[in-house]
Amino acid sequence: MALDQQLLEILACPDTHHAPLEHDAGAQTLTCTECGRIFEIRDDIPILLLDEARLPGSSSEEPAGSSSKDRPAARSAGPLAEDSVEKPADEETD
Ligand SMILES: [Zn+2]
Numbered sequence: 001m002a003l004d005q006q007l008l009e010i011l012a013c014p015d016t017h018h019a020p021l022e023h024d025a026g027a028q029t030l031t032c033t034e035c036g037r038i039f040e041i042r043d044d045i046p047i048l049l050l051d052e053a054r055l056p057g058s059s060s061e062e063p064a065g066s067s068s069k070d071r072p073a074a075r076s077a078g079p080l081a082e083d084s085v086e087k088p089a090d091e092e093t094d
Helices: 005-010
Strands: 021-026 029-033 037-041
Touching: none
Parallel strands: none
Antiparallel strands: 021 029, 029 037
16 A cells, blocks of 8 residues: 555654655655655554664665674584574563
8 A cells, every 4th residue: 555645745754854755665665855764664654753764874784794793703613503592581480
C-alpha cells in the first residue's frame, strides 16, 4: 500500500528544519531532503522519530572496513564460537 499523497505532503522531518520528505515506495522509507535521515514506514505508518531514523552512510554494513571494531586477529585454534553471542542477562530467578 502506498502512502496517501496528501499525507506525504504534510509530513516533515522531525528535526528543527522540518524539511519535506521523499517517499521511497520500494524501500518503504521516507528520506529527509535536508538532513538525509531515513525514516522507516511500518504498517503504513511513517516512524518520524529522530531516534528511529537512520543517518545517511551509517548503515550496519559499512563498506571498506576501517578499523572500527576490534576483532580477534584470526581464529587459529581457539574456541571463538561464542564471539557475538549477547545474552539479555537480566533473568533473575528468585
Ligand atoms: Zn531532516
